[in-house]
Amino acid sequence: MAHIRQGDTVVVTKGREVGKRGKVKRVYRKAGRVEIENVMMVQRHTRPSQKNPQGGIMEKEGTVALPNVAVVCETCDRGVRSKAVVSEAGKKQRACVRCGTEISTPAAS
Ligand SMILES: [Zn+2]
Secondary structure, three states, rough: OOOOEEEEEEEOOOOOOOOOEEEEEEEEOOOOEEEOOOOOEEEEEEEOOOOOOEEEEEEEEEEEHOOOOOOOEOOEEEOOOOOEOOOOOEEEEEEEOOOEEEEEEOOOO
């Protein structure tokens, strides 16, 4: 299982959405699932609310199990496993196991 973080670009490796890529919107550590932009869309039947006075059916991202996604390495242009490396500055980084390119960690937002 890779170290997936919010803001990562990931690819789905298993299940209904295999091959789809997107940016991680949220990581649910405890549940071991991630929410990915425009992946695993599900229909939510919602009641009318202030935000959505009409109610009705809304499309929304569902979650994907963490073991079923892989970080995309920009150099390899595919989903890869990442390994932990320590950079010169002594910071922990993730790197692609295939080509060694560091996988940039998006600034936490
Ligand atoms: Zn790579």
